[in-house]
Amino acid sequence: MKELSRRMFLGSAAIGSVAALSTGISGTAQAKEVKKEKPWDVIVVGAGTAGIVCAITAHDLGARVCVLEKADRPDGNSIYALGTVAAWGTKWQKACGITDTRQAMFDDMMKVSAGRAVPELTATYVDEIPAAADWLQDEIGVKFGKLSMTPWPRLGRGHRVVGEGGMTGGSVLIAKLLDAAAKRKIPFFYEHKAVELLKGKKGEVVGVKTLCDDGYVDFYAKGGVLISTGGFSANPEMTDRYIGGWAARLALRGSRNTTGENVSLTLPLFAKMVNMDQFQAGPIVSETHVNPADVLNTMHGIIVDVRGNRFMDEQNTYVIKAKTTAMNTIENKAFCIVDSKCPVLKKVLAKFDRLHNPYGKADTIEELCKQVGLPVDTVKKNVELYNKAVAEGKLGDLKPANSYRKPVKLDTAPYYAVPYEGGMTATFGGPLINSKAEVQTLEGKSIKGLYAAGNAAGGLFFRDYIGGSQLGGATVFGRIAARQMVARAKKA
Numbered sequence: 001m002k003e004l005s006r007r008m009f010l011g012s013a014a015i016g017s018v019a020a021l022s023t024g025i026s027g028t029a030q031a032k033e034v035k036k037e038k039p040w041d042v043i044v045v046g047a048g049t050a051g052i053v054c055a056i057t058a059h060d061l062g063a064r065v066c067v068l069e070k071a072d073r074p075d076g077n078s079i080y081a082l083g084t085v086a087a088w089g090t091k092w093q094k095a096c097g098i099t100d101t102r103q104a105m106f107d108d109m110m111k112v113s114a115g116r117a118v119p120e121l122t123a124t125y126v127d128e129i130p131a132a133a134d135w136l137q138d139e140i141g142v143k144f145g146k147l148s149m150t151p152w153p154r155l156g157r158g159h160r161v162v163g164e165g166g167m168t169g170g171s172v173l174i175a176k177l178l179d180a181a182a183k184r185k186i187p188f189f190y191e192h193k194a195v196e197l198l199k200g201k202k203g204e205v206v207g208v209k210t211l212c213d214d215g216y217v218d219f220y221a222k223g224g225v226l227i228s229t230g231g232f233s234a235n236p237e238m239t240d241r242y243i244g245g246w247a248a249r250l251a252l253r254g255s256r257n258t259t260g261e262n263v264s265l266t267l268p269l270f271a272k273m274v275n276m277d278q279f280q281a282g283p284i285v286s287e288t289h290v291n292p293a294d295v296l297n298t299m300h301g302i303i304v305d306v307r308g309n310r311f312m313d314e315q316n317t318y319v320i321k322a323k324t325t326a327m328n329t330i331e332n333k334a335f336c337i338v339d340s341k342c343p344v345l346k347k348v349l350a351k352f353d354r355l356h357n358p359y360g361k362a363d364t365i366e367e368l369c370k371q372v373g374l375p376v377d378t379v380k381k382n383v384e385l386y387n388k389a390v391a392e393g394k395l396g397d398l399k400p401a402n403s404y405r406k407p408v409k410l411d412t413a414p415y416y417a418v419p420y421e422g423g424m425t426a427t428f429g430g431p432l433i434n435s436k437a438e439v440q441t442l443e444g445k446s447i448k449g450l451y452a453a454g455n456a457a458g459g460l461f462f463r464d465y466i467g468g469s470q471l472g473g474a475t476v477f478g479r480i481a482a483r484q485m486v487a488r489a490k491k492a
Helices: 002-010 017-022 027-034 049-060 091-095 102-112 119-138 169-183 236-242 245-249 318-328 345-354 365-372 376-392 469-491
Strands: 040-045 065-069 084-086 158-160 188-190 193-199 205-212 215-227 279-284 302-305 334-339 360-362 415-427 438-440 446-452
Touching: 040 049, 040 205, 040 469, 049 065, 049 169, 049 215, 049 469, 084 119, 084 469, 091 119, 102 119, 119 469, 193 215, 205 446, 215 469, 236 245, 236 415, 245 318, 279 318, 302 318, 302 376, 318 415, 334 365, 345 415, 360 365, 365 376, 365 415, 446 469
Parallel strands: 040 065, 040 215, 065 188, 215 446
Antiparallel strands: 084 158, 193 205, 205 215, 279 415, 302 334, 334 415, 360 415, 438 446
């Protein structure tokens, strides 16, 4: 039954990845064997995008590398993602006829973070992402869908992995990475929970203590350890402590296994924690886990709460929209009201239909409201006020103001009411890293032998992000960490 569930998770598009999943699936057998092993060159903790990218890169550079994962299969946030990688200057972007520049992407990444992202890390991202995205396409076999000029800040940068066999783009990305790891025979030790970083005489990190069915097993590495466990979005105690009680209203959009090992493992080494109150939010319907983010990102229509009132500037990205929904509505429930001109309805509503998730569709606003239980008069009034403001160029006079750059009237039947809740996907806070992916101390020094990447690392994101830059950051800094650890192992 256990094996069947694993196959179901991967789907028919990733049969080759089953080999990677089954590598080291028996905690007992692996534990007995590993005690006889020589030290590894590189140890990766966490089998998400950052971790598997790091393992593949390290292997291809000639290192002996293993991956430690506390679950019985890869279960990070990536498998729940749409699978977008934010990049500029790639082969695919050029092939799609889109012109972009390094400076433009750097400026936009800093702008969405309100200037609070670490400039050094942002610069590293934009310098490394063209080659990293090309690597995913050329070496891992990832297929990206056709790029188009989407609203700011994506602007034709969203390299979305093409879904296969009903799997999300994020699941396909993980499956492709697992296939690549399996071909390289990289060992994965599942059901091995990292509980402590092992230190040498000079305070450097030399390995990881894990807990498995056989008890405690120590893994040692000559080049270093990468923390790629994700953040703490699934740890209620940590989210309450670092973000606040209001965040408890957010639905969980991602993995239930992101429980804060990036913090618990590194704090004893006096790692500097940054941006601990920051996180990625997004829309979700908790009952079915359907994701209407694309509709919220089109800059079409209005958003109303269950009482039919507008309560935000609809120009915001879906991240801010989700946070605002949780903060400003007790129910943490809202509807995006759009008409037939919304360009992504067919694609998004297909997901709703597939998951039997209800939504509203009607030829009049009155009938639409009756379908979904919204107050007719209130919604009609808000639609009329919005359309009048669009016609007169006075969206800024609405309360709250709307700042659509290219506003479109809400006036073409059929009309749609797309439900959503504010959800938490991933936390942005964690141990600060530098451009080499090295974890930093409170004193601004690098902890020798300790690296972090993906959502396990802090510093790259604050407030908001360009959609796809989380998977992009995991890929960029996973590759960087691999290069650093391999070089360190060769000197050992």
